[in-house]
Amino acid sequence: MARYVVASVDDIGIGERKLVDVRGRPVVVFNINGEFFALLDRCPHQGGSLCAGKMTGLVEAGAVGEFKYSRHGEIVRCPWHGWEFDVRTGKSYCNPERLRVRQFPVTLEAGAQVVEGPFVAETFQVTVEDKYVVIEA
Amino acid sequence: MTGAGTSVDCDVHAQVPNIGALLPYFDDYWREMIEVRGIEGFELVNYPPSSPLTCRPDWRGEDGTNGGDAAMAARHVLDERGVDIAIVNCLYGVQAIHDDYMAAAFAKAINDWLADKWLAQEPRFRASIVVPAQNPALAVAEIERRAGDPRFVQVLLLASGDLPLGRNVYWPIFEAAERHGLPIGIHAGSAYRNALTCNGWPSYHVEAYVDLTHALQGQVASLVTHGVFKKFPALKVVLVESGVSWLPAFLWRLSKFWHGVRIEAPWIDRPPAEIVREHFRLTLQPFDAPPSASIVQKVVEHVGSEDILLYASDYPHWHFDGDQTLPDGISELLRKKIYSANPLSTYRKIGEMS
Numbered sequence: 001m002a003r004y005v006v007a008s009v010d011d012i013g014i015g016e017r018k019l020v021d022v023r024g025r026p027v028v029v030f031n032i033n034g035e036f037f038a039l040l041d042r043c044p045h046q047g048g049s050l051c052a053g054k055m056t057g058l059v060e061a062g063a064v065g066e067f068k069y070s071r072h073g074e075i076v077r078c079p080w081h082g083w084e085f086d087v088r089t090g091k092s093y094c095n096p097e098r099l100r101v102r103q104f105p106v107t108l109e110a111g112a113q114v115v116e117g118p119f120v121a122e123t124f125q126v127t128v129e130d131k132y133v134v135i136e137a
Numbered sequence: 138m139t140g141a142g143t144s145v146d147c148d149v150h151a152q153v154p155n156i157g158a159l160l161p162y163f164d165d166y167w168r169e170m171i172e173v174r175g176i177e178g179f180e181l182v183n184y185p186p187s188s189p190l191t192c193r194p195d196w197r198g199e200d201g202t203n204g205g206d207a208a209m210a211a212r213h214v215l216d217e218r219g220v221d222i223a224i225v226n227c228l229y230g231v232q233a234i235h236d237d238y239m240a241a242a243f244a245k246a247i248n249d250w251l252a253d254k255w256l257a258q259e260p261r262f263r264a265s266i267v268v269p270a271q272n273p274a275l276a277v278a279e280i281e282r283r284a285g286d287p288r289f290v291q292v293l294l295l296a297s298g299d300l301p302l303g304r305n306v307y308w309p310i311f312e313a314a315e316r317h318g319l320p321i322g323i324h325a326g327s328a329y330r331n332a333l334t335c336n337g338w339p340s341y342h343v344e345a346y347v348d349l350t351h352a353l354q355g356q357v358a359s360l361v362t363h364g365v366f367k368k369f370p371a372l373k374v375v376l377v378e379s380g381v382s383w384l385p386a387f388l389w390r391l392s393k394f395w396h397g398v399r400i401e402a403p404w405i406d407r408p409p410a411e412i413v414r415e416h417f418r419l420t421l422q423p424f425d426a427p428p429s430a431s432i433v434q435k436v437v438e439h440v441g442s443e444d445i446l447l448y449a450s451d452y453p454h455w456h457f458d459g460d461q462t463l464p465d466g467i468s469e470l471l472r473k474k475i476y477s478a479n480p481l482s483t484y485r486k487i488g489e490m491s
Contacts (some may be wrong), residue, residue: 064368081397
């Protein structure tokens with residue numbers, strides 16, 4: 001497992017996401033209210049890009065005719081067939097144990113630490129003053 | 138051979154011989170109306186009485202009816218086959234009548250005629266309650282009138298009526314059925330409110346016959362997606378004379394699309410195939426698969442549950458010749474479940490009575 005510096009924290013605002021490349025693999029990094037999550041950008045169904053999917057909330061019902069909406073912006077729907085995935089866990093709504101998107105651990109590191117390593121940051125300039133998104137993969 | 142335990146034939150038909158047979162079961166007003174208005178009867182054209190499909194040649198009654206009377210039916214479906222109990226479904230035009238009150242009067246008359254001429258004549262018979270589904274309040278009243286009689290074990294609806302059955306106008310019927318421990322039997326057939334296919338009217342009998350599975354599929358999808366089983370978790374639905382082999386592919390589609398559009402109806406909180414396997418039952422005959430044991434085995438495997446198939450002769454409809462009601466390729470263990478355990482767990486009133 002290596003740790004990859006993939007973006008500056010400022011690159012991905014709250015509610016935004018960014019597609020990055022980790023060793024040739026597409027990974028989408030989400031910022032949910034300052035918490036960062038990284039998922040492989042490939043729907044386990046047929047490979048749709050989750051980065052291109054709509055962000056939505058969790059829709060549940062305690063009873064018929066009830067629409068309980070929570071966790072706004074924490075669920076991503078694949079743009080191809082609408083399958084829902086929990087950004088926090090990578091699990092699908094419909095089959096959470098068997099159908100999930102690969103998730104990568106994310107940490108935020110200060111520029112000063114990133115400069116010291118051991119990190120892989122080939123694609124952009126790291127400055128000591130900024131904070132960075134680091135993915136373990 | 139039926140295997141161990143009380144065996145049940147879940148679909149036997151009684152034909153009303155003529156309107157005169159029903160007259161004693163109407164009140165004075167309706168008896169007079171039938172005479173004054175010249176009502177000759179309401180046979181549904183799903184099964185035109187003289188069509189070959191409607192009656193096996195050796196099962197035509199001496200009185201001209203298809204299947205004859207209770208004694209003749211009992212001989213063929215019970216004695217000759219070693220079966221213990223049979224559920225009688227009367228397909229008459231009640232559901233097609235546009236006057237709700239007349240429909241209710243006919244439903245009552247048919248149920249009373251069944252009680253008198255079939256159930257009282259043959260203690261091994263049970264029956265489905267015929268209801269005027271076009272008016273759910275009147276349907277519930279008829280259920281309440283008959284539910285206390287342990288011989289009435291099911292509520293009978295048709296595969297195609299006014300609206301998809303999941304719509305909540307029908308929920309009072311499901312509420313009453315669940316409360317009385319009565320499954321809802323959805324029998325192949327139409328009240329002719331809608332064209333028999335969603336493309337319009339078919340021209341040939343074969344089209345109408347084959348297209349019936351679409352109506353049944355629509356009802357399964359409607360009942361599941363409208364959350365009927367979330368609302369009535371103890372309710373069972375029996376698809377009667379529905380065929381079986383279409384079910385696996387349909388369930389696959391229903392469950393697959395649920396992944397993508399379940400947010401429309403979030404009360405479907407588990408795969409539809411799972412809901413269907415828990416709440417639906419299907420009768421054999423007819424069994425719509427080629428006569429190959431290995432293919433039958435595969436169909437049963439794809440159906441995905443050993444609990445949902447129920448034995449039925451579909452007497453006197455002409456779906457098979459000879460004495461072999463079940464196809465080859467069904468294991469001994471499954472055969473026993475189909476004849477006994479599955480019907481008894483579906484129709485609990487049968488077990489309570491016997």
